[in-house]
Amino acid sequence: MNAGLIVIILLLVLSILGIPIYLALGIGTLVALNMADMPFIVLPQKLFAGMNSSSLLAIPFFMLAGNIMSRSITGKLINVSNALIGWIKGSLAVVTVLASALFGAISGSGVATASAVGGTTIAMKEEAYPDHFAAAISGIAAILGPIIPPSITLIVYASITDLSVSKLFVGSVIPGILMAVGLIIYALFYGKKNDLPAHERKSAKEVLLIFKDSIWALLMPVIILGGIFGGIFTPTESAAVAVVYALLVSLLIYKDIKIKDIPGIFVDGAISTATILMLVGISKSSGYVITTSGLPHQVLEVFSSFTNSTVVILLLLNILFLVIGMLMEANAAIIMMTPILLPLLDAFGIDPLQFGIMMSFNLCIGLVTPPVGICLLMTNQIAEARFVQTLKSVMPMLLIGVVVLMLVTYIPQVTTFLPGLIK
DSSP: OOHHHHHHHHHHHHHHTTOOHHHHHHHHHHHHHHHTTOOTTHHHHHHHHHHOOGGGGHHHHHHHHHHHHHTTHHHHHHHHHHHHHTTSTTHHHHHHHHHHHHHHHHHOOHHHHHHHSTHHHHHHHHTTOOHHHHHHHHHHHTTHHHHSSSOHHHHHHHHHHOOOHHHHHHHTHHHHHHHHHHHHHHHHHHHHHTTOOOOOOOOHHHHHHHHHHHHHHHHHHHHHHHHHHTTSSOHHHHHHHHHHHHHHIIIIISOOSOGGGHHHHHHHHHHHHHHHHHHHHHHHHHHHHHHHTTHHHHHHHHHHHHOSOHHHHHHHHHHHHHHHHHHSOHHHHHHHHHHHHHHHHHHHTOOHHHHHHHHHHHHHHGGGSTTTOHHHHHHHHHHTOOHHHHHHHHHHHHHHHHHHHHHHHHOTHHHHHHHHTOO
16 A cells, blocks of 8 residues: 555544544654655654744744733733724624634634634623524634735745745735635624624724723734734744743733733743644655655546646645535644645646645634544533534534635735735
């Protein structure tokens, strides 16, 4: 049996059995190396090479910034959003989307976003929103975390393909905005249709006071994204700046965290980072096995036998990723599929930058689709709703995600226009 195919089969089987993804990938790689009579030294050598990348330093910093922010700054962002639109029916659902977008502009993680903004789910229940709708809108809004830059999934993709992280970030801006706008429009429609409650309109003076209190929180995404897009920081440097800024604001200005809380915050960030980096490191070993086995060219031949149309190939890839996203964590899927599909991109003239954003967006939808659907499971648990009802509620929002995905797939300018402006 093909060594690359052995890696993939064992990864899927062991993952289904509950073994952590990085261990499943490592075991599959070792078995494939043995069957292909390749030296085991390949595994540690490639593992080290896979983690020996400066761009990957952004991951621990963004994870740490997200941990700090979730304990302090997130509440301020929610207050600002509520002050601006709280008087509109269904506004708390819109606040959830806006807060998720702002938090995602710092953490880059869907799970972190669902956890940090989960408080709005409880707030919606308290204001008589249907619990299943509250869980659904919170869950799908959380995927804005890895869609809106900075995105950890795009950092992982960049580490495999050697593409510019900054260009991938800039390319994901328009898809992220389209998704956020689509969810906001749906939330307003749902709020009006179901006569959801609204707050009294705040006076201009009250709004200004809330802005004054939250100005340091609002500056955080501005500094990070403005620094990256303005060429002032690299993504890694902006992540480090985000950590320092979040610590200073949380400790000295808002005083929501204490010195004694810092070790626990760092430990949580280290655990989250270690899981991702081990996955990335081992993926270099598995990618080497898959590439040398000739599996990518076999996959290319299979796809080419179906059609020579790029339009059809992109559709087939999207269907494939939607299925994979239901079964596997996004970073693991990117690590598994990218080495296999790179020859396909060359053969059909598909832009690797557009493809990376398309694949990342597609797999992020998997964060709210069962059986994995970790973000939807988290928010459903917070809302204490029936999961079947939550699934029904999230379907129209998933449709919005699929429409945006099709725009990303078939209109290259959606992802390539802004990066094209960067020299």
